[in-house]
Amino acid sequence: MAEGIRIENLVKTYGSGDTAVHALRGVDMSVAKGEVVGLIGPSGSGKSTLLKCLGAVIEPTSGRMTIGDRVIYDDRWKAGDLTALRRDLIGFIFQAPYLIPFLDVIDNVALLPMLAGKPNAQARKEARDLLEALDVAHRAAAMPSQLSGGEQQRVSIARALVNRPPVILADEPTAPLDSVRALAVVDLLNSMAKQFDTAIIVVTHDEKIIPTFRRLYNIRDGVTIEEERGVLKAQAAK
Amino acid sequence: MISLAGRDILHGWGKFVLTGVGLGLLIGVTLSMAGVYRGMIDDAQALLDNSGADLWVVQKDTLGPYAEPSSLNEDTERPIRAMAGVDRAAGVTYLTMQIAHEGTDVRVMVVGAEVAVPGEPGQPPHLLAGRRIVQGHYEAVADVKTGFAIGDRVKVRRNSYRIVGLTSRMVSSGGDPMLFLSLKDAQDAQFDKDSDAIVRQRARTASSPVLNPPGNPAVAEAVNAVQASSNNVNAVLVTVKPDADAGQVAAAIRRWQRVTVYTRADMESILIDKMIANSARQIGMFLVILAIVSAAIVAFIIYTMTIGKIREIAVLKLIGTRNRTIAGMILQQALGLGLIGFAVGKIAASFWAPFFPKYVLLLPADSVRGFFAVMAICSLASLLAIHAALKVDPAEAIGG
Structure with a gap:
């Protein structure tokens, strides 16, 4: 399978000298297009820092990151415009849906293509197509406050997918859901990853969904351990 | 691109309109103060116009x-x-x-x-x-x-x-x-003079042998007549x-x-530059204070509205919204508030102007100046909120 995202020897250190905190000590990770992998780890292990580096929100200290064939980071950001990079290459799904409360469902989804410069009509058509694929098109005119939790999460998945990003970062997307709905969301992510040829990284603590991942990255003390179907495959200890 | 500011306003229009009405009443007071000043000038000019004079001859x-x-x-x-x-x-x-x-x-x-x-x-x-x-x-x-x-x-x-x-x-x-x-x-x-003063003056005249010479009462009568007229x-x-x-x-x-003579220009100067100068300065001070209060209120309202949307702003930034789009949204909301406020203020000032005891003259040119002043004040007042929004870290949308 073609590569979606790859990071090599990613380091993130906060501060310097005696007070330096080494949040990431050399993380390696690779996710193929159409693949969904889990990222697990205890609190303070560096999950959030890794997510923020992957999301181009904070700058790593060193290492290399590529999305597809494009080098995003190689000891410095290669893209001049990180806002456009996030908009075009990375989709985000949050623990809570965080839909924009003053936009209706279709415009919550269409906002991203509109921000990318697409005409409103085209952006709304793309949004509607996605909402249909996610079975929430019938709520297109509703406001976020009128949706159920499950519907809100589907809309947030649509928003993450609408610009067809090669990578989606999902931060605890099933945390507020019961087992049935959580597994449904994972099924949906798997289906969307294949349908849209997107690499999806799911950061989770949720024991209910961990067994569903074919591959897992377990992060501890700033390094990742890759597991496949629960079998220790490789260790990137530094 | 849809108007994020417009959608946000429509979403919470009741709160926004009520805030605009409150601001509008303050703007109405400001416009009325300007109208009072214009009324004073107009009264002064009406006094000169209606006198029909070209020159005023007065005591030296x-x-x-x-x-x-x-x-x-x-x-x-x-x-x-x-x-x-x-x-x-x-x-x-x-x-x-x-x-x-x-x-x-x-x-x-x-x-x-x-x-x-x-x-x-x-x-x-x-x-x-x-x-x-x-x-x-x-x-x-x-x-x-x-x-x-x-x-x-x-x-x-x-x-x-x-x-x-x-x-x-x-x-x-x-x-x-x-x-x-x-x-x-x-x-x-x-x-x-009042009656009591006339009686006392007549008594004084009668008691004076110079003004009331014996055998010639016509002198006292003449003096009294002169004094009473x-x-x-x-x-x-x-x-x-x-x-x-x-x-x-x-x-x-x-x-x-041996008199002093004023032309129309002199008299305008006396009435406008001297007589109502202090009142004009007083009103000017009120206008400045009201403008500052209006700016503070708009700044506070827009800042509070922005702080209430920190999470949404973080999400917007994270998913790729540019800073200028977010700044534009806040600026448009401030201008929208100013627009509602100005409309309410203009209507209110026009409504209550006739009830003022003094003439309130609301000039269209003052309204235009007031409109641009309100917009400028709202733009300035939004800077604090824009600064706060631009400082929001998109990482706040990501937990942990």
């Missing part, structure tokens, strides 16, 4: 008759009338006083004008109803703002006068409506012939008469 070295007391003998007008370039000249008196009418006190400026010849300076230039004063005594013409009606009788000092005509926009520089009497009646009203005026109003230059005529009067 005074700023009379509106800004300072001025007293001239009424005969001063005769040599002036004969001077080259002078078309008409007439004495006038001005006296501001309270008049009791139907159980309330009405503050008026009593104007004494020559009534024998129509069109003399000092007379009301137009009538809304009734007729001009034709009798020498006990008739009056009133400005409609006095609330008097034709046929009403009003008492000025000891005498009663019948209202025979109504005029409008005849007010003093302080905005008090005018009541026109014949010059003689007005002189009596202004210079009459007045032939003073506060100013002589002069109109110049169409081909004459008012400045040159004024110079000629100054040269030959």
